[in-house]
Amino acid sequence: MPGRLAHKAALVTGAASGIGLESSILFAQEGANVLLVDVNLEAAKKAANRVLEKYPNVKAIAFKADVGKEEEVKAAVDTAVKEFGRLDIMFNNAGIMHPADDNALNTEEKIWDLTMQINVKGVWWGSKYAILAMRENPTDEAKGLHTGGSIINTASFVASMGAATPQLAYTASKGAVLAMSRELAMVHAREGIRVNTISPGPLKTPLLMDFLNTAEKRDRRMVHLPMGRFGEAVEIAKAALFLGSDESSYMTGIDMKVDGGLTSAYVTPTGEPVLPPPSSLI
Known part of the structure; x- marks a missing residue:
């Protein structure tokens, strides 16, 4: 049985670790060829080797690309197409x-x-060159491949909520990603190019754990999480897999919140949470 992304080609930025790595693994598992893009080439090579060990077919x-540099983003997209x-x-x-x-x-x-250069301009340039490439996709009816494609942009729950533990540049940048993605979705909808965002809640990834580098900082957030735990990168990757697949073919301009209920909470539950997350996620 063919995978959910059989015959498709994917490009993932920030692919050496966290959400990017887990998404690359899932995309390959479902049959996609993947270009793993990261500013750290050695880490990207290790990630690509990890993917190939699991899915050699x-x-x-x-x-290597710095998404804060337009010419490097273009080169990454050109390489994927080549x-x-x-x-x-x-x-x-x-x-x-x-x-x-x-x-x-x-x-x-x-x-x-610096934050705007990477988090906002990087998404703009990635979307720009992806759109140009997707317009040229050859059609293969037998394989279910057409022009167009799926652009997925990582936003954040902070694009929808305020926090008294400020990270102003990051928060503003993710709000920009959310607004930009909605407009891209509308402009390119008739071309078969879907643009959606994922807004992760707090995740147990190096990016956040390095920021929350004390027990006090971590506990300050944990009280607001209805599920009583930080999310796992693979849980975001599963959302990316859905948005990248044809299963989400009638979805564009949406923000998929994968946040353990955080953005829906006013008063969080009491009692002991179920920890750790289900073993099937790991």
Whole structure:
């Protein structure tokens, strides 16, 4: 039985770890060829080798690119098309949360600019060059392949909620991703190019755990999580797999919140949470 992404080609940014790595593994599991893009080439190579060890029948190629540089984003998309013959899924996942990001009074302009360069411009450029590539996709009715494709952008629950533990540049950048993605979805809907966002809740990934580097910081967040735990990167990857597949063919312009109920909460439950997450996720 063919996989859910059989014959498709995907590009994942920030692919060396966390959500990007788990998504690359799931995409390959479901039959996609994957270009694993990361600013750290050695880490991307290790990630690609990990994918190939599990799924040797697909292509998994590491590529170095800084998504904060337009020419490098374009080169990544061009490489995916050259290697795979098309681009069906663009997962603009790379992003930063700078440890010096603070409130409006204390965040330095250089931190603001760096965050916007990577988190906002990187998504803009990734979407731009993915759209140009997806317009040229060859049609193969037998394989269910057409022009168009799926662009998935990583936003965050902070795009919809305020927090008294400020990270102003990051929060503003993710709000921009959310608004930009909605507009892209409307502009390109008639081309068969779908654009959706995923808004993860707090995850047990290096990006957040490095930021929440004390028990006090972690506990401050945990009280607000209805499920009583941080999410796992693979739980976001499963949402990306759905949005990248034809199962979500009538969905565009949506924000999929994968946040353990956080954005729906006013008063959180009491009692002991079920920990750890189901073993099937790991």
